[in-house]
Amino acid sequence: MTENRYQRTYPISWDQLHRDAKALSWRLLDKDFFNGIIAVTRGGLVPAAIIARELDIRLVDTICVSSYDWKNQKGEVKLLKGIEGNGEGWLIIDDLVDTGRTAKLIRELLPKAHFASVYAKPAGRPLVDTFVTEVSQDTWILFPWDTESQFVQPIAGMRQG
Numbered sequence: 001m002t003e004n005r006y007q008r009t010y011p012i013s014w015d016q017l018h019r020d021a022k023a024l025s026w027r028l029l030d031k032d033f034f035n036g037i038i039a040v041t042r043g044g045l046v047p048a049a050i051i052a053r054e055l056d057i058r059l060v061d062t063i064c065v066s067s068y069d070w071k072n073q074k075g076e077v078k079l080l081k082g083i084e085g086n087g088e089g090w091l092i093i094d095d096l097v098d099t100g101r102t103a104k105l106i107r108e109l110l111p112k113a114h115f116a117s118v119y120a121k122p123a124g125r126p127l128v129d130t131f132v133t134e135v136s137q138d139t140w141i142l143f144p145w146d147t148e149s150q151f152v153q154p155i156a157g158m159r160q161g
């Protein structure tokens with residue numbers, strides 16, 4: 001279900017997600033992440049797996065967060081599992097920064113880490129160090145793990161009257 005604050009959708013296929021995660025890997029290639037990757041659950045898990053493969057990083061940890069929707073606005077971000085230390089030498093991966101609430105919390109916890117996301121909206125963009133694609137704030141990104149293919153009516157059948 002599309003929330004009220006979204007005016008358009010941006011469907012992303014598995015192929016595109018794979019390509020975009022590889023594009024992010026290229027942007028991160030020259031940086032050193034001695035410790036490894038921290039995936040932000042749950043959306044960061046898939047790009048983190050692709051980026052770990054591309055950057056030849058085998059140590060992958062998670063920071064686990066949960067955010068609650070309240071009246072169609074994203075609510076408080078709750079930390080379910082953190083990471084010790086200040087994040088130095090770690091690469092944090094998320095699929096998207098939207099309002100930036102999740103990234104803000106994680107940056108406060110791990111100020112020395114490098115925060116990367118595949119997609120970024122304007123409100124969240126200042127909080128990421130590296131990203132690939134910017135989408136407008138009123139776009140609902142349809143990730144492949146949240147969607148499935150289904151039958152749609154032919155265009156001619158959708159005419160009114």
Ligand SMILES: O=P(O)(O)OC[C@H]1O[C@H](OP(=O)(O)OP(=O)(O)O)[C@H](O)[C@@H]1O
Pocket residue numbers: 040041042043044065066067074094095096097098099100101102103124
């Ligand atoms: O910038 P924000 O407004 O905080 O939004 C970004 C967060 O929202 C998404 O997670 P979501 O809340 O959909 O949870 P999930 O990944 O566990 O499904 C996404 O994976 C980011 O972590």
